[in-house]
Every structure is written in structure tokens, then in C-alpha cells.
Amino acid sequence: MTQTFSSTGRDTFVGTPRSRIDGPAKVTGLAKYAGEFAAPDLAYGYVVSSAIAKGRITAIDSAEAEAVPGVLKVLTHENRPRTAWRDKNFQDQVAPPGSPFRALYDDLIVFSGQPVALVVAADFETARYAASLVRVSYEAQEPGTDLRALRGTAYDPPYNREGIKPPPEPWGDADTAFGSAAIRVQGEYSLADEHHNPMEPHASTVVVEEDGTYTVYDKIQGVSNSHQYLTNVFGLKPDQVRVLNPYLGGGFGSGLRPQYQLFLAMLAAQELKRSVRVTLSRDQMWSFTYRSEALQTIALGAEPDGTLTALRHDAVQGTSQYEDYQEVVVNWSGVLYRCDNVALGYRLVKLDTPTPGDMRAPGAVTGVFAIETAMDELAYAAKLDPIALRLKNYAESDATAEGKPFGSKELRRCFELGSERFGWAKRNPEPRSTREGRELVGWGVATGIWESMMMQSSAIATLTPDGRLTVGNSTGDIGTGTYTILTQIAADTLGLPMDAVTAKLGDTRLPEAPVAGGSWTAASSGTAVMKACRNVGAQVFKLARAMENSPLANVDFDRAVFADGRIAVAGDPGRSVSLVEVLQAAGVDKVEAVEQAGPDQDFNKKYEAYTHSAIFAEVKVDEELGQVRVTRVVSAIAAGKVLNPKTARSQILGGVVMGIGSALEEESMLDHRIGRFMNHNLGEYHVPVNADIYDIDVIFVDEEDKANPLGVKGLGEIGIVGVAAAITNAVFHATGKRVRHLPITPDKLL
Amino acid sequence: MRLETQPPVAADTPIGITLTINGQRRELQVAPWTTLLDLLRERLDLTGTKKGCDHGQCGACTVLVNGTRVNSCLTLAVMKDGAEITTVEGLASLGDRAGSNALHPIQEAFIEHDAFQCGYCTPGQLCSSVGLMNEGHAHTRDEIREAMSGNICRCGAYTNIVDAIEDVMQGGAR
Numbered sequence: 001m002t003q004t005f006s007s008t009g010r011d012t013f014v015g016t017p018r019s020r021i022d023g024p025a026k027v028t029g030l031a032k033y034a035g036e037f038a039a040p041d042l043a044y045g046y047v048v049s050s051a052i053a054k055g056r057i058t059a060i061d062s063a064e065a066e067a068v069p070g071v072l073k074v075l076t077h078e079n080r081p082r083t084a085w086r087d088k089n090f091q092d093q094v095a096p097p098g099s100p101f102r103a104l105y106d107d108l109i110v111f112s113g114q115p116v117a118l119v120v121a122a123d124f125e126t127a128r129y130a131a132s133l134v135r136v137s138y139e140a141q142e143p144g145t146d147l148r149a150l151r152g153t154a155y156d157p158p159y160n161r162e163g164i165k166p167p168p169e170p171w172g173d174a175d176t177a178f179g180s181a182a183i184r185v186q187g188e189y190s191l192a193d194e195h196h197n198p199m200e201p202h203a204s205t206v207v208v209e210e211d212g213t214y215t216v217y218d219k220i221q222g223v224s225n226s227h228q229y230l231t232n233v234f235g236l237k238p239d240q241v242r243v244l245n246p247y248l249g250g251g252f253g254s255g256l257r258p259q260y261q262l263f264l265a266m267l268a269a270q271e272l273k274r275s276v277r278v279t280l281s282r283d284q285m286w287s288f289t290y291r292s293e294a295l296q297t298i299a300l301g302a303e304p305d306g307t308l309t310a311l312r313h314d315a316v317q318g319t320s321q322y323e324d325y326q327e328v329v330v331n332w333s334g335v336l337y338r339c340d341n342v343a344l345g346y347r348l349v350k351l352d353t354p355t356p357g358d359m360r361a362p363g364a365v366t367g368v369f370a371i372e373t374a375m376d377e378l379a380y381a382a383k384l385d386p387i388a389l390r391l392k393n394y395a396e397s398d399a400t401a402e403g404k405p406f407g408s409k410e411l412r413r414c415f416e417l418g419s420e421r422f423g424w425a426k427r428n429p430e431p432r433s434t435r436e437g438r439e440l441v442g443w444g445v446a447t448g449i450w451e452s453m454m455m456q457s458s459a460i461a462t463l464t465p466d467g468r469l470t471v472g473n474s475t476g477d478i479g480t481g482t483y484t485i486l487t488q489i490a491a492d493t494l495g496l497p498m499d500a501v502t503a504k505l506g507d508t509r510l511p512e513a514p515v516a517g518g519s520w521t522a523a524s525s526g527t528a529v530m531k532a533c534r535n536v537g538a539q540v541f542k543l544a545r546a547m548e549n550s551p552l553a554n555v556d557f558d559r560a561v562f563a564d565g566r567i568a569v570a571g572d573p574g575r576s577v578s579l580v581e582v583l584q585a586a587g588v589d590k591v592e593a594v595e596q597a598g599p600d601q602d603f604n605k606k607y608e609a610y611t612h613s614a615i616f617a618e619v620k621v622d623e624e625l626g627q628v629r630v631t632r633v634v635s636a637i638a639a640g641k642v643l644n645p646k647t648a649r650s651q652i653l654g655g656v657v658m659g660i661g662s663a664l665e666e667e668s669m670l671d672h673r674i675g676r677f678m679n680h681n682l683g684e685y686h687v688p689v690n691a692d693i694y695d696i697d698v699i700f701v702d703e704e705d706k707a708n709p710l711g712v713k714g715l716g717e718i719g720i721v722g723v724a725a726a727i728t729n730a731v732f733h734a735t736g737k738r739v740r741h742l743p744i745t746p747d748k749l750l
Numbered sequence: 751m752r753l754e755t756q757p758p759v760a761a762d763t764p765i766g767i768t769l770t771i772n773g774q775r776r777e778l779q780v781a782p783w784t785t786l787l788d789l790l791r792e793r794l795d796l797t798g799t800k801k802g803c804d805h806g807q808c809g810a811c812t813v814l815v816n817g818t819r820v821n822s823c824l825t826l827a828v829m830k831d832g833a834e835i836t837t838v839e840g841l842a843s844l845g846d847r848a849g850s851n852a853l854h855p856i857q858e859a860f861i862e863h864d865a866f867q868c869g870y871c872t873p874g875q876l877c878s879s880v881g882l883m884n885e886g887h888a889h890t891r892d893e894i895r896e897a898m899s900g901n902i903c904r905c906g907a908y909t910n911i912v913d914a915i916e917d918v919m920q921g922g923a924r
Contacts, residue, residue: 023861026869027853027876029798029838036797070762124792125783126762199802199810199870199904249800249870250904282803479868479905650864650907657906682807682902689899693908 012563013488013498014710017646021484021503022247022477031247034219035203039275042205043072045120045268046127047261047280048134049287053112053143053675054352057136065119065133070126072272074134075118075264077104081271089232092257093225094515096355097159098323101288103260104267109138110321111354112676113287118264120276143352143675147293147318154316154347161326163518164363168334168400172341174299177310181301185377189298189370189740191724192667193318193677194291196359197687200249202288203279204262206269214241214269218262219248221255222515224474227508229258234266245506251478252658253358256517259288286680289357290668292318294329294366298374301341306382308337308393313371314345320355324348327363332449333371334400335610337393344400352675358517360658361717364450365724369662372446372725373740376732385429386445386729387415387614398608407607408705408713410638411447414614417699418636419445422616431736439620439629442734448613448722452640452705452713453520456598458511459528461490461536463591465583467565469496469536471529472504475513475521480716481647482521486529488643489710493533494579495562503529511594519611519714522643527597527708535593537562543586544577551575600707609707611639611718615656617726621734626746630660630727634697640705640713648715652698655719661688663724664743767831771796772840780827787811787822790837798838798873802902809901812874812881813837819881821900838873841880856880859914867905875901879915891916 025031050057062074084090090100103115117134121127144150160166178184200219207215214236218226223243230241248255265278280287294317301310315329330344359365379386391412397403419425427443428434434441459473471490477483486503490496504510513525541560544552544567552560552567552575559570568576583591603609618632633656642648665686668677679685705711724742731749732738739748764779771794780789787804790796790813799822802810806824813822814836836844841854856879859865866872878901882888888897894912903911 019861020864020866022869023866024853026866026872027838027857027860028842029796029873031869032797033800033870036791038795124788125781129783197904199800199808199868199902201802248868250868252904279801282805282807479866481867646864647867650867650905650910653909654867654906657908658904681805682803683805687902687904688906688908689902690895690908690911691899693895693906696909 011492014492014643015641018484018488018644020481020647021487033200033247033249034205034217034245035277035279037205037217039205039207042275042277043120043122043272044124044127045118045264045276045278046131047115047264047278047284048117048119048131048136049284050109050112050114050116051136052109052138052140053145055109055138055140057107057109057116058139059137060117061135062117065130068126068130068133070122071119071130072122073120073268075104075268075271076116077106080104080267084233084235092229094256096161096323096325101322101355103263111352112674113284115260115264118268118278120268120272145351145353145670145675146672147295147349147351150349150351151295151316154349157324157326157348159324164326164328165331167330167344167346170343174310174312174341174343177341178299178301178312181309182304183302183378183381185374185381186299187374187377187740189296189373190293191366191369191662191742193293193670194359194662194666195286195668195685196252196254196289197285197682197685198250198252198254201280201282201285202259202261203277204265205277206265207275208269208273216241216243218243218245218258219255220245220258221248221251221476221478221517222474222513223476223506223508224512225515226258226262230266233263234270243508245476248476248478252360253362253517254289256358256515282682283680286668286677288354291359291362292356296370298370300374300378302378302382304382306384306389306392308339309341311337311339311342315367316347316349318351318353318356319348320353321350323355325356327358329363329367331400332364332367335398336371336395336447336449338395338399339393342399360655361450361721364717364721365662368449368721369724369742372722373728376444376729377738387419387424390447391415401608404608407603407609407707408640408703409610409612410701410703411612411614413701414612414636414638417701418614418616418634421697421699422634424616431733436620438624439622440734442619442621442730442732444617444726444729444733446615446722446725446729448615448718450519450611450717450721452609452611452707453518454523454599454708455514455520456596457513457524457528458594458596459513459525459532460511460592460594461529461532463536463540463579463583465580465589467580468500468502469494470502470504471532472510473513473525473528474506474508474510475525476506476516478516480516480521480651481644482516482525484647485522485526485643489526489530490533493530494537496565519716519718522712522714523708523710524597526710526712528595530709531595531597532593535595536591539591539593540579540582541567544582547577547582547585551577603707609713611713613637613718613722615722615726617730619727619730619734621731621749623735626749628664628731628744629694631694634699635719636699636701637718638701638703639715639718640703641711642700643712645700648700649698651715652719653696656696656723657688657693659720659723660692660727662742663727667743765828767828769830770834772836773843782826782828784827785823786825786827786830789827790822796837796839800870800873802871809878810871810874812877812901814877814881817884819878838876841876844880855918856914859917863910863914863917865907865910865914867907871901871903875903875911883919
């Protein structure tokens with residue numbers, strides 16, 4: 001076990017497959033989630049949801065509910081305690097521009113399922129029963145939820161959402177070039193509205209402590225966001241509230257923003273001076289944040305040899321009436337392919353739904369599906385292999401960022417290794433050319449892309465004389481394996497075994513880190529933890545040199561090697577001292593450091609940073625039933641250094657599975673007459689189950705990247721991007737039918 | 751949503767039942783409207799069993815009732831008077847090395863094969879796996895996939911779940 005501080009030092013744990021350190025807690029049921037923390041006299045809140053999508057509440061009669069024994073309070077807009085009211089108090093760390101939703105604020109209804117009352121009772125069943133007795137009268141207006149019908153009302157967002165690049169200015173003349181192109185492909189593409197549906201419904205437990213402070217367990221992907229929200233909305237001082245969330249039962253973006261159950265639980269806890277838990281029901285999981293459908297049009301023009309001469313990609317996407325939610329949908333087309341005439345457009349349409357939100361690879365899942373399906377169409381039109389077409393137009397620099405080079409881009413290698421593993425060379429490109437029994441077989445390929453980002457983050461490291469190291473910050477492990485990779489990084493940095501390290505996350509008493517999202521957590525929190533550990537190492541080294549008869553006397557720090565729980569001298573391993581001895585000799589009870597890490601501005605000035613993938617899919621289609629099975633997927637990923645191949649592979653598997661859901665199953669269906677998602681349960685909103693998933697093969701392509709000291713680029717999103725296109729392309733190859741509107745349900749193939 | 755008639759018996763009138771939960775016999779006063787799931791989670795602090803949908807559609811609440819896998823959200827506690835219930839917290843005691851604090855082989859296999867990410871569906875997957883093995887119907891990967899399809903994993907760990915179950919069925923768990 002050797003690890004030095006030098007960047008060329010060997011890694012003992014980093015880069016090796018390690019089982020999740022939170023595994024034992026999760027397989028024994030000991031891992032506690034937000035809605036599972038107990039408190040004395042805990043009361044239960046149950047949300048009453050609006051029956052209309054648009055209009056006003058004319059009356060609320062809660063008398064019958066209040067008469068049920070055990071009911072403590074029915075909170076509505078008429079009797080709620082005062083809170084802050086201004087937009088800026090409600091704007092959380094990742095809020096899009098606009099006026100955030102405020103539960104129980106007034107009589108206005110802006111989406112179906114909007115919370116209109118909270119029934120609080122001494123037990124869950126009573127609260128649920130009494131909630132059914134609250135009578136709400138409405139004056140309903142006709143809702144507008146039909147994106148297609150309202151397309152003509154599309155507008156340019158007046159304010160850009162922070163961190164979301166608007167489409168670049170067009171270059172060349174896409175329309176003219178398209179008009180004169182030898183080969184032309186154009187079409188309209190769409191992905192259905194999708195809901196995240198993490199397995200854990202959103203929940204908040206607000207515990208009123210004896211000293212009047214609040215301990216809050218909230219389902220959130222980063223507790224600092226909930227903390228800021230609670231202090232701003234309820235006028236609390238930062239030290240009056242502590243927010244924790246050690247485990248998150250799936251987020252996929254649904255837990256980026258504090259949701260209304262947090263507001264309601266705190267409101268009730270303050271009013272009743274009693275601990276309160278509010279857990280949403282599964283159907284209420286359709287009453288906030290979703291991946292909103294985008295209507296996309298693409299026009300591609302090319303020379304006979306496949307050289308792209310025109311690329312036009314426009315998207316119109318739904319948002320709510322009260323916020324201008326935005327994501328990057330069309331820019332990917334300009335990043336992926338070199339073309340002299342490009343026009344990209346992105347506009348919004350206001351709908352009477354909750355504000356959409358980031359859902360795993362927001363925007364990229366939507367836009368890359370469209371461009372990668374269109375590229376397959378172009379390949380057929382030009383009679384070229386789809387990989388050859390992509391390599392012909394391979395971008396060596398980012399045209400959407402003034403032609404800046406990529407920090408690293410091993411997409412070519414993804415195609416090479418992926419096609420070799422998949423057996424692509426054996427493919428007969430002719431549609432309907434392969435049959436197996438009653439099924440048609442098809443093979444498709446697509447590219448995936450996601451931004452590689454790093455956010456300002458801090459972390460703490462504490463070494464104690466018993467030789468134990470504790471590291472952590474406030475970000476969340478949303479199932480991605482953050483506890484495990486931070487443990488690996490910390491153990492390597494100070495040359496300790498992994499079991500001497502404890503990683504702590506999801507607690508606002510730990511140094512601040514952003515929400516876990518955007519695939520930035522490994523880079524951000526990982527680097528911050530590494531820096532904090534290095535700082536601890538430097539302090540311990542100083543103490544070691546100061547020891548009587550120190551074996552490290554007169555040694556410079558750059559010769560120190562941290563390994564096997566000791567500090568040794570590089571090239572002179574006989575001279576060493578254990579960390580435990582140093583701390584004991586110094587008589588200190590701990591050595592501690594808090595460090596900050598942030599994006600490398602010099603690097604970012606010079607380079608653009610993306611992760612890439614090549615996805616290969618095999619489908620088998622039963623033509624009589626219209627049923628598609630995705631029998632084989634190979635996903636070759638270029639995402640910088642892989643810290644833990646075991647948990648990393650799982651992230652990609654998960655992305656592919658959700659991508660299969662997106663391609664074949666997931667569709668939240670609105671009844672536009674009443675403006676409601678009708679299939680608001682897991683029986684009617686289909687997500688992949690075990691029988692839907694066959695073989696998935698993940699390849700990590702070596703890629704060296706220098707955007708951060710760890711060389712990581714993030715893995716949470718890249719696994720899903722492009723999967724749906726690989727599947728639509730495979731379905732075309734199998735059947736000769738080009739499906740441009742997802743999901744590919746049987747009716748579209750019959 | 752609205753109940754138009756009053757229940758014939760007040761739903762919150764407790765009824766005495768006896769359950770053996772994870773080997774421990776418990777005399778309980780339970781209201782008829784309380785599900786086995788809510789009893790475990792809210793009254794007995796056995797929060798290992800998860801509520802994912804409360805409609806029997808996701809399988810997160812799967813427990814073993816007399817060795818058979820059951821959606822505890824669709825089971826009123828009073829229906830199971832006298833039954834033996836095993837939750838994820840009690841799985842280890844069913845293992846070969848019961849009493850040694852060792853994990854059940856399926857728990858070890860889930861860790862080894864990384865058969866979960868967020869962990870929320872995991873207790874249900876584990877109980878369902880044990881139930882599946884008790885049933886003895888599934889022998890191939892396809893049969894395992896089919897028979898595990900009542901348990902949704904939104905993190906998408908399905909292939910690893912099948913690997914873990916196959917491993918244990920073949921006696922290969924460490």
C-alpha cells in the first residue's frame with residue numbers, strides 16, 4: 001500500500017472495484033431515509049391535493065375532518081401561519097427564473113394535484129382518513145396543458161437559467177445549405193412527459209427539539225438547499241435548523257429542489273410545536289417536477305459522401321405558468337458534429353402543470369434522442385454505416401463555444417471498443433434482414449454526451465490519535481456510491497486502510513457542498529476531500545518532524561510518503577513513523593482541516609469538458625404483438641478516470657435501464673380536458689422491471705483528463721444519454737419502421 | 751377518495767393479535783385499518799420494510815409471511831393473526847450461520863454483486879429473493895427475472911440482482 005502526494009503517486013484503492021461501504025446498512029434495513037426517523041409524539045401530515053388544474057378555491061370545509069378523533073389541525077391557505085412571501089425567499093439554490101410555487105399561499109390553483117390542505121393527526125391512518133373528509137369547492141377554468149395545441153404561444157425565455165447555456169447564435173446559413181443539399185433528412189421528434197419516480201416517495205420529518213431548534217430529515221439531494229430554503233422562508237437563523245439526509249431512496253433530479261412536503265411539515269411543526277412528518281403518496285409524486293416533453297424538429301443536409309452541410313435543430317418545451325424552467329436540449333447537436341451551417345433554437349410554452357425539473361441528463365436525453373435518430377436516418381439516406389457517418393462528421397472542437405478544444409474526447413475509441421464487443425461488423429444494414437423465430441432482430445447505434453462539471457465544494461477531514469480518519473461534507477449519496485469513493489480517496493491520500501476511514505454526508509453541520517446532481521459530485525466533493533486530507537497530512541508531517549529524535553528530521557515535505565498508516569521518506573523506507581505515534585507524541589486530540597475545491601478556471605478558459613459514450617442496442621420485435629425486447633446493450637463510456645469500476649458500472653447500468661424505460665415504456669399521459677396526469681401510479685406508468693432487462697455490457701474507455709486533480713468527469717448522467725436513439729435505430733433496422741415519438745409502444749409498430 | 755358510508759366497525763378500534771416478528775412473539779393491539787406495512791414501520795420502528803407505492807405495484811414492502819413473500823402494504827395486520835413475519839431486519843437469522851451475526855447469503859451476494867444503489871427497494875428485493883428460492887419454481891435466469899418482476903428497482907440494478915440470486919441458488923455465495 002503506497003500512496004504519495006505527488007500526482008503520479010500510485011493509487012491503492014482509487015481505481016479498484018470496491019463494494020459499497022453503505023452496503024451492510026442497506027441490506028439489513030438499518031439505513032434510515034427521511035420519512036423513517038422517529039421522534040416523541042410525532043404527528044403525521046397528509047396532503048389534500050387539488051382536483052382541478054386551474055382556477056380558484058371558493059371554499060374549504062374542514063369541519064368534518066377536524067371532528068375525527070386524533071386530528072390535530074387542518075391547515076389551509078385560510079388559516080396558515082404567516083411565512084415569508086417574496087419570490088426570493090422561496091428561490092432555492094437551483095430554482096429556475098420565475099416565481100416559485102408556495103403551498104397554501106392563496107386561493108389560486110395553478111396545477112392539478114396542487115396541495116390545498118394538510119391534515120395533521122396523531123397517527124398516519126387518521127390523517128389519511130380525515131384528508132378524505134376535507135371538502136374543497138372550486139371555480140374551475142379550462143386548463144392549457146397541450147403542448148402541441150399551444151405551440152404557437154412559444155416564447156424565448158426572458159431570463160436564462162443559471163448554468164444552462166442558451167443556444168448559440170447560428171453560424172453559416174443552415175436554411176440555404178439545407179435547400180441545396182444533395183441528401184436531406186428532416187423530421188419531428190418527441191419524448192413523452194416522464195416522471196422520476198424514485199422508489200422512496202418524497203418525505204420530510206421535522207423534529208422539534210427541546211431547545212426549540214429543529215432537526216429536519218428531508219428527502220433532498222443536498223441538505224444545504226433545504227437548509228437555505230427553511231431559513232429564508234420561515235425566518236429562522238442558520239443555527240436554529242439542522243437538515244440531515246444520510247440516505248436518499250433515489251433522486252434522479254426529483255430531489256434537487258426542496259418540495260412542498262418540506263414546507264408543509266415545517267409549517268405544521270411550528271404551528272403545533274410538535275414534531276411532524278409528511279410523506280407524499282405515490283400518486284402525489286406526479287404533482288411536482290417532471291421531464292417535460294419537447295417538440296423537436298431537425299433538418300440535416302449532407303454531401304453524397306455524408307459530409308454534413310446543414311444542421312437545424314429546434315425545440316419547443318413545456319414549462320409551468322410560474323417559472324421558466326430551461327434545460328440544454330439542442331446545443332448537443334452543435335457540439336457533437338462539425339458542420340458549417342448550423343441553427344439551433346429553443347423556446348418555451350407555458351402550461352398549467354407544475355414546473356418541470358431536471359431528470360437524469362436533463363435536456364440531453366431529449367435532444368440527443370432526436371439528433372441521434374436523425375443521424376441514423378441520414379446514414380440510411382446516404383447509404384453509409386451509421387458509425388462511419390458519425391466519424392466523418394466527428395467534432396474535434398466545440399463549435400458552440402467558439403471552437404474551443406475538448407479537454408479530452410475518446411469517443412472514437414468508444415465506437416471502436418463498443419463495436420468490437422457488440423460484433424457490429426457482422427451487421428447487415430438492410431432493414432428486416434434478420435429474423436429469429438417470430439421476431440425480427442435489429443441492431444442500432446447512437447452517441448451519448450453530457451457535460452463534465454465541477455462545483456465549488458468544501459470538505460472536512462479529521463484524524464484522531466486512534467488512527468481513524470473521518471471525512472465529509474453536506475452533499476448527498478443518492479445511490480451513486482459517494483460514501484465509497486470518498487472513502488477510497490481519503491484512504492489513499494493518507495495511506496490508511498479503507499476501514500480506518502469514515503465518510504459522513506448529508507448533514508448541514510458538515511462543510512457546505514452543493515446538491516448532488518449534474519454528475520459533478522465525484523469531481524467536486526472528491527477533490528475537496530482529497531485537499532482536506534492533504535492538509536491533514538501536511539499538519540501531521542510537521543508534528544512528526546518536531547518529534548524528539550524524529551526519523552523525519554530535516555526531511556522536506558515533498559519527500560514524505562504516506563502509506564500503511566505511516567509517513568516514510570521517499571527512497572529511504574527505513575525512516576518512518578506511524579500517524580498514531582505522531583498524534584500521541586504531540587498530545588493532540590485531533591488534526592483537522594477544512595478545504596475548498598472549485599473548478600479550474602484556467603482549464604475552463606482553454607477547454608470544453610464533456611463525457612461521451614457509444615451505445616449499441618439489439619432489439620427483437622414481435623411484429624404480431626408490436627412488442628420490443630432490448631436483448632443486448634453495449635455501452636462504451638469515456639468519462640475520465642473511473643474511481644470505482646464496480647459502483648461506476650452500476651451507474652451506467654442504471655442509466656441504460658432508465659433509457660430503455662424512456663424508449664419503450666415511460667409516458668405520463670395528460671388528459672388535457674382536466675389538465676391532469678392520469679396514469680399517476682406505478683401500475684399504469686410503466687418503468688422497466690426485471691423481466692424487461694436482458695444483457696447490458698459496460699466498457700470504460702481509458703481517458704486522461706486534467707480538469708481536476710482526480711481526473712474524473714462524472715458518470716451519473718452519461719449512461720442514459722443516447723440509449724433511446726440506439727433503440728429506435730435498432731427498431732428501424734429490425735422492422736423498417738422509423739419511430740420518432742417515444743415511447744415505442746406496440747401501437748406504433750402495428 | 752371520499753368514503754360515503756361509515757365503516758361498520760370503527761376503523762380505529764384496536765383488535766388484539768399475536769405476531770411472531772423476526773422470531774420475537776408480540777402481542778399487539780391493532781386497528782383494523784392498519785396495514786402490516788404501517789404497523790412495522792410506524793408502530794414497531796421496523797423501518798427496513800419500505801413503502802414505495804402503498805398499492806402493491808412496486809414490491810418495496812415485500813416481507814415473508816410464514817416463508818411466503820407478501821406485499822405488506824396490501825395486507826391488513828389483523829389478517830395475519832398468529833403468523834410468522836420475517837422482515838429484512840430478521841433475514842440474517844434465517845441464514846446458515848444463524849446466531850453468528852453473519853448476514854444471510856443473499857444479503858452478502860447483494861453486496862458482492864452491487865445489486866442496489868439507493869437501497870430503498872433492497873429490503874423488498876431481498877425478501878422477495880428468499881421467497882422465490884423458497885418457492886423453488888425459478889431455475890434459470892429468465893425464470894428469476896420473471897419471478898422478480900414484482901419488485902421495481904428504479905436505480906436499474908436488475909442484472910446485478912439476478913447475478914446475486916443465481917449465485918446463492920448455485921451455492922456460490924461467499
